[in-house]
Amino acid sequence: MKSVQHSLSIGLSLSLVLLMVLLLWLGSTLVRRLSEDLIASRLVDDAETLVAAFDSTGLPAPELSRRLHNPIYERPYSGRYYLLRLADGSELRSRSLWDETLKLPVVDTGGTHRQRIAGPAGQSLLLLAKNYQKQGQRFTLAIAEDLTPVQQDVAFFQLVFGVVSVAVLLVIVVVQRLIVRRSFRQLDLVREDIQRLERGEIDELSQHVPSEVLPLVRELNRLLQLLGNRVERSRNALGNLSHALKGPLNLIVQQLDSEALNDQPDFRRRMGEQADRIHQLMERELRRARLTGAATPGRRFDAAKEVSNLFDVVRKMHSDKPLDLQCDIPQESVLPFDREDMLELMGNLLDNAAKWAGSTVRCSILSGETVSLSVEDDGPGCSRQKLDLLSQRGVRLDESKAGHGLGLAIACDIVGLYEGEIHFEHSSDLGGLAVRVTFPRLSIAPAA
Amino acid sequence: MRLLLIEDDVEFAKRLAADLRRSGFAVDLTDNGVDGEFLGDEGLHDVVVLDLGLPQRPGLEVLRNWRARGNDVPVIVLTARDAWYERVEGFQAGADDYLGKPFHVEELVARLRALVHRRKGFVGQHLQLGDLRLDQDRREVQLGSAVHALTATEFKLLHYFMLHPGTVLSKARLVEHVYDEGFDRDSNLIEVYIRRLRDKLGQQRIQTRRGQGYVLVDDSH
Numbered sequence: 227m228k229s230v231q232h233s234l235s236i237g238l239s240l241s242l243v244l245l246m247v248l249l250l251w252l253g254s255t256l257v258r259r260l261s262e263d264l265i266a267s268r269l270v271d272d273a274e275t276l277v278a279a280f281d282s283t284g285l286p287a288p289e290l291s292r293r294l295h296n297p298i299y300e301r302p303y304s305g306r307y308y309l310l311r312l313a314d315g316s317e318l319r320s321r322s323l324w325d326e327t328l329k330l331p332v333v334d335t336g337g338t339h340r341q342r343i344a345g346p347a348g349q350s351l352l353l354l355a356k357n358y359q360k361q362g363q364r365f366t367l368a369i370a371e372d373l374t375p376v377q378q379d380v381a382f383f384q385l386v387f388g389v390v391s392v393a394v395l396l397v398i399v400v401v402q403r404l405i406v407r408r409s410f411r412q413l414d415l416v417r418e419d420i421q422r423l424e425r426g427e428i429d430e431l432s433q434h435v436p437s438e439v440l441p442l443v444r445e446l447n448r449l450l451q452l453l454g455n456r457v458e459r460s461r462n463a464l465g466n467l468s469h470a471l472k473g474p475l476n477l478i479v480q481q482l483d484s485e486a487l488n489d490q491p492d493f494r495r496r497m498g499e500q501a502d503r504i505h506q507l508m509e510r511e512l513r514r515a516r517l518t519g520a521a522t523p524g525r526r527f528d529a530a531k532e533v534s535n536l537f538d539v540v541r542k543m544h545s546d547k548p549l550d551l552q553c554d555i556p557q558e559s560v561l562p563f564d565r566e567d568m569l570e571l572m573g574n575l576l577d578n579a580a581k582w583a584g585s586t587v588r589c590s591i592l593s594g595e596t597v598s599l600s601v602e603d604d605g606p607g608c609s610r611q612k613l614d615l616l617s618q619r620g621v622r623l624d625e626s627k628a629g630h631g632l633g634l635a636i637a638c639d640i641v642g643l644y645e646g647e648i649h650f651e652h653s654s655d656l657g658g659l660a661v662r663v664t665f666p667r668l669s670i671a672p673a674a
Numbered sequence: 675m676r677l678l679l680i681e682d683d684v685e686f687a688k689r690l691a692a693d694l695r696r697s698g699f700a701v702d703l704t705d706n707g708v709d710g711e712f713l714g715d716e717g718l719h720d721v722v723v724l725d726l727g728l729p730q731r732p733g734l735e736v737l738r739n740w741r742a743r744g745n746d747v748p749v750i751v752l753t754a755r756d757a758w759y760e761r762v763e764g765f766q767a768g769a770d771d772y773l774g775k776p777f778h779v780e781e782l783v784a785r786l787r788a789l790v791h792r793r794k795g796f797v798g799q800h801l802q803l804g805d806l807r808l809d810q811d812r813r814e815v816q817l818g819s820a821v822h823a824l825t826a827t828e829f830k831l832l833h834y835f836m837l838h839p840g841t842v843l844s845k846a847r848l849v850e851h852v853y854d855e856g857f858d859r860d861s862n863l864i865e866v867y868i869r870r871l872r873d874k875l876g877q878q879r880i881q882t883r884r885g886q887g888y889v890l891v892d893d894s895h
Contacts, residue, residue, distance in 0.1 A: 465755055469727055472754035473683055476776035480689050483779050505776055516757065536758070539765045543772065545792055566759045573758030 246391040261376040305372030313364045426526025519643040527568040529559040544580045554590035571640040574633035579603035597665040605658035616650040676700040678719040680710035693779040700854035707731025726753040741768035804892040822874040835890035844887035
């Protein structure tokens with residue numbers, strides 16, 4: 227998954243590294259250039275002095291007057307050198323060159339040649355060379371200075387700049403991360419809101435968020451409301467449809483029960499079966515259509531409270547026998563499931579258990595990584611083959627008890643809608659049927 | 675036993691009322707919530723069959739209003755809206771039982787009887803008081819080994835007596851609970867039916883309290 231914070235850090239680091247490399251290169255170049263220009267200007271001065279010291283008048287060979295001579299050109303390998311080459315090839319060299327020589331470049335007449343060359347004792351020299359004419363003599367004067375101190379200064383500058391740059395880069399990246407994290411902390415509120423929404427604790431997201439995400443939050447809230455309204459409208463419409471269909475169906479059932487048909491038992495039975503079938507199909511499809519499933523937000527099922535309500539209902543509906551309804555549900559067990567869906571599921575399972583139970587029905591809900599619920603009874607139970615058949619579509623195992631099968635089929639539909647699993651087993655504790663349901667826990671990953 | 679049926683589907687309600695009368699109930703019928711609530715508050719009815727989708731005032735509101743006023747008449751909710759969340763809502767509003775449409779009249783009758791009997795502390799559909807046993811399906815009374823068939827009114831009367839053993843019941847009260855509104859209520863007729871019941875059950879079973887009414891006694895001990 228893309229992390230905005232990671233992308234910002236990488237982007238900022240790369241930009242800063244690029245900027246610092248550029249500054250380092252620019253700084254080094256400027257320092258080197260300024261230093262070299264300074265050296266060159268000194269060399270020009272020295273060259274002028276040497277030319278002034280050139281004297282060939284009345285001498286067997288030209289020489290340089292000692293009077294104008296800088297002592298640094300006398301000290302061997304001092305880093306300051308000159309070489310004067312006459313037109314006949316004879317040379318005047320500074321003592322500082324000792325046994326070495328300077329390689330003279332070809333110099334254009336009138337121009338000053340400037341270049342870097344390798345000098346004695348491994349030195350790197352900046353060399354200036356120019357052609358002169360004095361006292362009838364033509365000569366080329368090359369004068370050079372060691373660049374090593376300049377190069378050392380540049381290297382030192384680069385080292386200091388590099389160290390300071392890396393430190394500044396680290397500080398900026400850390401500060402940026404802190405700023406980004408601080409800014410994103412406001413987004414944590416949205417994330418917490420979404421988690422609360424998922425747990426069904428709120429119906430819409432809070433709008434106290436940074437302006438950058440406010441449009442997103444508003445749009446989400448609008449969609450949530452739209453979804454909620456649609457579910458509500460659809461449920462109402464289905465309720466109305468069910469009501470409208472059951473009226474006429476009820477009249478048909480009533481007609482079939484009337485004494486007028488006492489002499490037509492076959493007709494009554496066949497029509498009764500068809501009416502029953504229509505009722506079953508209608509009931510199942512309409513109830514399925516009413517289910518919302520895991521996609522709806524803002525869901526909340528307070529298991530302990532609602533199961534207690536269902537126990538009251540089941541007790542009253544099965545008042546013909548004393549029922550011991552046992553409940554093992556933690557008080558704080560609030561599940562992120564739609565209330566109507568869960569009431570339909572638990573209602574059907576408890577009603578079926580109560581229908582078959584001798585006297586005891588036990589219901590438990592465990593909520594952890596997954597949500598497991600079970601409903602057991604102490605009734606006659608089912609054989610292995612029947613247990614396998616039970617979860618199939620609309621299978622009705624015993625015609626002797628009204629509605630049996632439909633409730634369990636609807637329960638299977640609900641479990642399927644929530645991507646859970648339902649198993650029908652023999653209850654080892656109570657001896658009857660045990661229905662066990664497992665749901666994956668619906669949750670949003672916690673903040674990193 | 676007098677029953678109030680509040681149902682807005684008139685055709686269905688008339689048929690149901692006729693079926694219930696055949697099963698021994700005196701039935702009053704109304705098709706809206708406001709009248710239904712008013713009739714239910716009169717205290718004449720032993721049980722109410724209430725539809726939820728009523729005009730003028732929804733059935734659940736009628737039920738809540740009764741319970742809020744302390745009217746604890748037994749109520750069976752009869753509705754096409756029978757999803758579990760609606761049942762929970764119905765029971766929380768104060769319903770005693772809930773029957774989804776479509777249904778068979780025998781089932782409703784069985785539930786009505788069970789409900790009324792449960793309220794009076796009896797178990798099951800049939801009433802037993804000492805050696806006196808009322809078979810409601812066959813409309814017979816069994817006294818020891820002797821079995822007597824009962825007419826519709828005799829049955830209603832004895833049923834009401836058996837639901838209130840040891841209680842002095844005035845002629846007016848007996849009339850109210852045995853006949854519905856449309857019936858010609860002549861309280862003198864009650865005496866005739868009491869006499870007939872005494873012929874079948876023995877003279878001491880239903881005793882006269884002069885100036886007060888009649889009382890059914892359990893003399894099996």
